[in-house]
Amino acid sequence: METATQVAPVAESLRSIALAEVVTKFALGATYRQDGDVVRISFEGEVVLMHQEDFDLVRRATLKVKSKIPRKVTPGTVIKLVGEAQAALSEEIFKPGAIRVLYYAVQSKASAFYRCLMPMYALNMGGKAVSHASRARFGREALNYDVVVMQIENSPSAIEFASTLQAQGKKVVYEIDDAFDCLEPWHPQYASYSQPERQDAVRSMMAKADAVQVSTPWLAARYSDVAKRVEVIPNMIELAAWPPAERLRRDGRWKVLWAGSPSHAGDLEVVIPALGAFAKAHPDVTIVFFGQTVKDDRLPADQVETIDFCEFEEYPIKLAAIDADVAIAPLTDVLFNRGKSNLRILQYWATGYPVIASDVGPYREIKNGVDGLLCTEPDSWLACLEMTYRNDKICKRLSAAGQESVKAYDVLRNSKKIEEFYSSLVR
Numbered sequence: 137m138e139t140a141t142q143v144a145p146v147a148e149s150l151r152s153i154a155l156a157e158v159v160t161k162f163a164l165g166a167t168y169r170q171d172g173d174v175v176r177i178s179f180e181g182e183v184v185l186m187h188q189e190d191f192d193l194v195r196r197a198t199l200k201v202k203s204k205i206p207r208k209v210t211p212g213t214v215i216k217l218v219g220e221a222q223a224a225l226s227e228e229i230f231k232p233g234a235i236r237v238l239y240y241a242v243q244s245k246a247s248a249f250y251r252c253l254m255p256m257y258a259l260n261m262g263g264k265a266v267s268h269a270s271r272a273r274f275g276r277e278a279l280n281y282d283v284v285v286m287q288i289e290n291s292p293s294a295i296e297f298a299s300t301l302q303a304q305g306k307k308v309v310y311e312i313d314d315a316f317d318c319l320e321p322w323h324p325q326y327a328s329y330s331q332p333e334r335q336d337a338v339r340s341m342m343a344k345a346d347a348v349q350v351s352t353p354w355l356a357a358r359y360s361d362v363a364k365r366v367e368v369i370p371n372m373i374e375l376a377a378w379p380p381a382e383r384l385r386r387d388g389r390w391k392v393l394w395a396g397s398p399s400h401a402g403d404l405e406v407v408i409p410a411l412g413a414f415a416k417a418h419p420d421v422t423i424v425f426f427g428q429t430v431k432d433d434r435l436p437a438d439q440v441e442t443i444d445f446c447e448f449e450e451y452p453i454k455l456a457a458i459d460a461d462v463a464i465a466p467l468t469d470v471l472f473n474r475g476k477s478n479l480r481i482l483q484y485w486a487t488g489y490p491v492i493a494s495d496v497g498p499y500r501e502i503k504n505g506v507d508g509l510l511c512t513e514p515d516s517w518l519a520c521l522e523m524t525y526r527n528d529k530i531c532k533r534l535s536a537a538g539q540e541s542v543k544a545y546d547v548l549r550n551s552k553k554i555e556e557f558y559s560s561l562v563r
Contacts, residue, residue, distance in 0.1 A: 143173070143174045143185050143186060143187050144187060145187040145189045145190050146186075146187075146190050148229070151190070151193065151225060151229055152222050152225040152226045152229060153222065155186075155190060155193065155194055155197075155221075155225055156218050156221040156222045156225060157218060157221075158177060158184055158186065158194050159194050159197045159198050159201055159221035159224065159225065160201070160214060160217045160218050160221050161177065161179040161184075162177065162179075162194055162195070162198045163198050163201045163202045163205060163217060163221070164179070164205065164209065164214075164217075165179070166178060166179035167179075168191070170188070170191075172188075173187055173188045173189075174186070174187065174188070175187075175188060175190075175191040177191075193225065193228055193229070194225075196224075196228050197221060197224035197225045197227075197228050198221075198224075200220075200224040200227070200280050201217060201220045201221050201224050203276060203277070203279055203280055204217070204220055204276075204277065204280075205217065227266050231263060231264065231265070231266055234263075234264055234265050234266045235264065235265045235266075235282050235283065235555075235558055235559050235562055236265070236266050236267070236280065236281040236282045236283070237256070237259060237265060237266070237267040237268075237281060237282065237283045237284075237285065237558050238267070238268055238269070238270065238277070238278055238280075238281040238283070238284050238285065239252035239253075239255070239256055239267070239268070239269040239270070239285045239287065239311075240252075240269075240270055240271075240272075240273065240274075240278075240284065240285065240286045240287060240289065241253065241269050241270070241271055241287050242287045242288050245448040246448060247287070247288070247313065248269075248271070248287065249448060250313075250371050250372070250373075250479065251287060251311055251313050251349075251351070251369075251371070252269050252285065252287055252311070253269055254371075254372055254373070254374070254547050255267070255369060255547075255554050256268065256269050257374070257547060258372070258547045258548060258550060258551035258554050258555075259551060259554055259555060259558075261548060261551055262551040262552065262555050264555050264559065265555050265558065265559075268281075273293075274293065274294070274297040278297075278301060278306065279301075279304060279306070281306065282306065282307065282558075282562045283306070283307045283308075283309060283558045283561055283562065284301055284306055284307070284308055284309070285309040285310075285311050285349065286298065286308060286309070286310055286311065286341070286345075287311040287312075288311065288312055288316075289310070289341060290334065290337035290338045290340070290341045291337070292337075294341060295337075295340060295341060295344055298341070298344050298345065299344070302346070307346045307347075307558075307561040307562060308344070308345045308346050309345055309346065309347050309348070309349050309558075309561070310341050310342055310344075310345035310347075310348045310349065310363075311348075311349045312338070312342075312348065312349075312350060312355070312359075313350060313351040313355070313371070313477065314355075314472070314475060314476070315354075315355060315358060315471060315472050315474075315475035316329040316334075316335075316338060317329070317335050317338070318470075318471040318472045318475075319472055320402055320468070320470055320472055322401050322402040323402075323472070324398065339362050342359055342362045342363045343362055343363065343364075345363065345364070346364060346365070346561055347363065347364065347365040347366070347367055347557075347561060348362075348363035348365070348366045348367070349366075349367050349369050349557075350366060350367070350368055350369070351368070351369065351370055351371050351477040352368065352370070352475055352476070352477050352497075352498055353368055354474050354475045354497065354498075355368075355475045356368050358475065367557050369553070369554060369557065370477065370545065370550075371477040371478070371479040371482065371545070372482075372545045372546065372547040372550055373479075373482050373483065373486055373542070373545060373546070373547065374546065374547050374548070375486060375542065375543065375546045377452055378452045378456070378483070378486035378487060379452060379453060379456045379487075380456060380486070380487055380488035380539070381456045381457075381458070381459045381460070381487050381488050381489065382456070382459065383459065383488075384459065385459040388420060389420055389421070389422045390418065390420055390421050390422070390461050390525060390526060391421075391422050391423075391424055391441075391458065391459070391460040391461050391462075392411065392414070392421060392422070392423050392424065392460065392461070392462055392463075392464060392521065393424045393426060393458055393460035393462070393463040393464065393489065394407075394423070394424070394425055394426065394463070394464050394465075394466075395426040395427055395455060395463070395480070395483070395484075396426075396427050396428060396480065397427050397428065397445065398427075398428050401428070402468055403466050403467050403468050403473070403494075404428075404430060404466060405468070406466040406467065406468055406494060406514070406517070407464060407466040407517050408430075408432055408434055408435065409434060409514065409517075410514065410515075410517030410518040410521060411423055411434075411435060411517075411521075412432070412434035412435050412436070413518055414518055414521045414522070414525075415435060415436050415439045416436060418525065419439070421439060421525075422439055422440075422441050423435060423439060423440050423441070424441045424442075424443060424458055424460060425440065425441070425442050425443070426443045426445070426454070426455065426458060427443070427444075427445040428442075428445075429442050430442070443458065452483075452486075452487070455483060455487050456487045456488075460489055461490075461524070461531065462489065462490045462491075462492060462521070462524045462531065463484040463487075463489035463490070463491055463492070464491075464492045464493070464517075465480050465481055465484065465491060465492070465493035465494065465499060466493070466494050466511075466517075467493070467494040467496040467497060467499060468494075468496070469494070469496045469497075473496055473497050474496070474497040475497070476497055476498050477498050478498040478499060478501055478502075481493060481498075481499060481501075481502065481508070481538075482542050482545050484538065485507070485538035485539060485541060485542035486539070486542050488535050488538070488539055489535065489538070490508070490509075490524055490530070490531045490534035490535050490538070491507070491508035491509070491534065491538055492508065492509045492511065492517070492520045492521065492524070493508055493509070493510060493511065494510070494511055495510040495511060495512045503537075503541075506534075506537050507534065507537035507538045507540070507541045508534060508537075508538060509523065509524070509534070
């Protein structure tokens, strides 16, 4: 018979597997008795002896698993709990004491990806946090986390849920990456967010949260009078996932690319006159609209190419496959655009496209003439297009500088900043 002196800790490499069943039993109601360094765990007539060191690990993992047990336990439930136990043990082994962050992401793929999934990925690649994301709404799993990030939520149930979490000692972060209180009429969500009661609900969520997370300093300044704390977490990309354009196209065309969604229809008006004049002056120019169909009498129809928007996961590859000569990013100088991030520029830079952009809001981060060209007035657009047209020297220089500038926005380089923000809330 095994005695207390014969029990040794489980090998490090086997702990997450060997102890998962014990965690499950403990979560389902097993009892224990301690004798020195040995712990005797009893469950349904079976006894397991383990070292105190392993039991401490089991107990910490059990706290994470226990809240996931449904009222009715079935064989399928037990199998699922064993998987949950393995995950909890792995977290405790490889990231002991890590802060736990849960993101409740919106349904919009792009917004959820850049504002929730990207930070989640960065946190998990670091060594001090464990993070997950959910598109469910207000689940009990939130109680297993230290920080809960709620993205663009403003319903009465969202405020109530936030209050419940805070009463349990959890920290609530409200994530918002657009100035929804100053949308332009052309924006698809204008009708919804322009209602005063909706604006009041958004501000109520901001005031309720322990912190508000935004994408730009402009947004931080705008909402600093409402929020207890505002933190800027810029939009980032994973550079390894963005292939550069191959520059293999030999069709004799010179392509100008605009990529975006219909929410930027009003911004295109800034550049349409210049595009029309430029295309008419150069019959070999093709204007590519990626993501939106643009029909305008000022543009020569036979020099316009339309590419339908694709699934979000395909976007980096499709953007690079266009193999454009230059990419443009026009913005109307309105309040809403001053709060936008420079994400479109980051995508162009990562793909290796020379960039021409409006000298508005976030695009002012471009170093004019170095990693992009800035247009300060309507006439600037035609001048910048002409400057880059068939000018390999300028285009290559802008492309190389842009690919260097985008490195500062690589998500893996910024993981520590995100980690420190959430940790500071818990501290």
